[in-house]
Amino acid sequence: MVPAIPLLPLTLFTLQPVAADTPLRYPAAAVIRLIDTLSGKLDESHPGYYRYRSKSRVQQYTDSLKATITADSLTTLEIYRKVKPFVSAIGCLHTGLQLPPAYVSQLNSQPNLLPLQLLFDDRQATVTTNYSADSSLLPGAVITAINGKSIRDLLAVLLPAIPADGYNLTMKYKTLYHQFPSWYRSMIGPAGTFTLTLSDGRTVIIPAARFEELARPGFLEEPSPRETLSFTLKGKTAILTIRSFAASDVKRTGQHFRKYIDRVFLQLQQQGIRQLIVDLRGNTGGTDGNAVYFTRHFFGQPFRYWDRIEVTPTIAGQIKGFTRLFYRKPALREGTYRWKKSPVTREFDYYTLQQPARSVYNGKTYILTDGFCMSSCADVAAILSFHRKAVFIGEETGGGYQGNTSGMMPVVELPPVSLLLTVPLQQYYNAVDTTLHRGHGTPPDYAVPLTANAVINGIDQPMELALRLAGAM
Known part of the structure; x- marks a missing residue:
């Protein structure tokens, strides 16, 4: 989920290139300050910092982490290995901690x-x-x-x-x-x-x-499919593949998301196709507008997509002056600051009632998912699963069933090592049952995990099962 206008940057420090083979070591006191800075930035700006752990548990973790800094000094990698699990323990796939780019480049050259x-x-x-x-x-x-x-x-x-x-x-x-x-x-x-x-x-x-000897799309590098969207018919069963909801990915492959989806669902309607397989595997999310637009084609009545979007009091307080030309002031409601529609971008509008598409599909739908179904793709899966609009095959989605924390994601540099911390600023709650699958993604109705035998022999087990269930095999 990436907004059209990425405002509200957190305080940034000047980037300092660091060579991977440098003997530089950093004093223990500086490392402890880094941990305090990191925790403070997350506390003030990350609305999902305490989504899966209480504030007291986070503080205990912070204190115990600092207690492990017993050496007089640490290298860049030693610091990274201390802090990386701390950041990941938040339970937020959009919160990132990266080594400095110059450091990684030096590593990649060896x-x-x-x-x-x-x-x-x-x-x-x-x-x-x-x-x-x-x-x-x-x-x-x-x-x-x-x-x-x-x-x-x-x-x-x-x-x-x-x-x-x-x-x-x-x-x-x-x-x-x-x-x-x-x-x-x-x-x-x-x-x-x-x-x-x-x-x-x-x-x-x-x-x-070396990195350059190994890296290729799908292994150490992002996959780069020739088509973001594809559609085929196998008898009376349709197969729609959506590799990404990101407008940039769709544009890169020379396609237009809404026009393509409109043509697909109009064809399904006109040809009376009653079995549809949607392959969302490897779809890491992207533009929320595209994700919502696709979802609308399965609803004959208005429906809820997101329940609400929350921000921290600190971020809510930054919506003033020039910034209010782009974003409306979050409203304090039931103890939390909730995002409101922007006068400029529609990226945050989908907590309001959503209307059905013109060509609504009422046939049987099978959706293939895996651990790389993230962010807005995971939101789509959650909404369609909650409303029983499809049968899910494959693996639990990597993104949360209840929602995620993403939206605007400024990058903060942590001195003195120049580790890069990505801090998402909006906490999204999907309009689903809050008692279901907390802390997990959308589960499959038919679990089909990836196996080495299937990979080696080129067997697509989830697709084969979907085709059998649809009567196409």
Whole structure:
């Protein structure tokens, strides 16, 4: 969820480039101040800071974290490894903490990444793609330890550091599938070689690779599909794929979201198509207007999409003077400051009653989801699931069923290390039952987790199940 006009920036510090191989160490007192600064910024500006943990629990965590700063000084990576799980523990996938870009660039210039793509469960990792020169590591090889650390011990470090809404795990495991080498490097440490222990008793040693040697769309880089939207017919079953709701992604592929969706649903109506499969897997969200527009095609009556949007008192207090030309003053209601419609952008309008589309679909709908269904995509899934507009197949969505914290997301630099903290300023509440799936995403009606066998053999199990249920196989 990204607004049209990103105002309300938090205080920014001057960026200082930091080389990855610098011997710089930072005094313990400076690290403790960094933690206090970080916690203070989140407390004053992040409306979801206490969404899943009480203020007292957050304070206990903050105090215990500072108590672990026992060394006289810490390096950039040591500080990052201390603070990253603290930020991720908020339970907000939009709250980010990144290493300085110059530092990452320096890391990327060196061979320090594991040249394998791995699919994880809670005990082991399976090779799905081997980018190393060692031909003995065939797809399907099972790794039980890396550089002397068991997969279970590695996951105990990595999973708490990966941000996700609430207590969700599907997004964390999906992240590891697509980005494990980078996460290993930042949270465990760069390595020049990797000693792999395999389930068959073998030990394999492979050299590390550089980022540019490994990175490709979908692995270490964002996927880059040729089409954001696609539509096909398989007999009397339609398949609509939406890779993103982001206007920028749709524009990049030369498509127009609303016109495309209108044509699809008009065709469904005119041809009497009664079975529709919507593939939302890998859709990380984007423009709320597009997400809402799509959702309207399943409702014959007006409906609620968001219940409300909240901001902190500090952010509410910043809506004054010139800023009020773009945003209306949040209203204090039932103890919280609630966002109101903007006179300029419509990005925050969808807490009001939504009207049905012109071409409403009344047939059977199957929606495919996975852990990378985030943000506005997760909102769509929640609303359609709550109103029983579709059957869901695949994995729990990575974004929260109850909503998320996103909207405007300024970046704060944390001195003295120049770690970059992304702070979302709007807390969204979906118009769903508040007792359902708290801290989790929309669950599937038919759970079909991704398996190594399916990846290696090119089997799309969720789609196959949807086609069988629709009578198209």
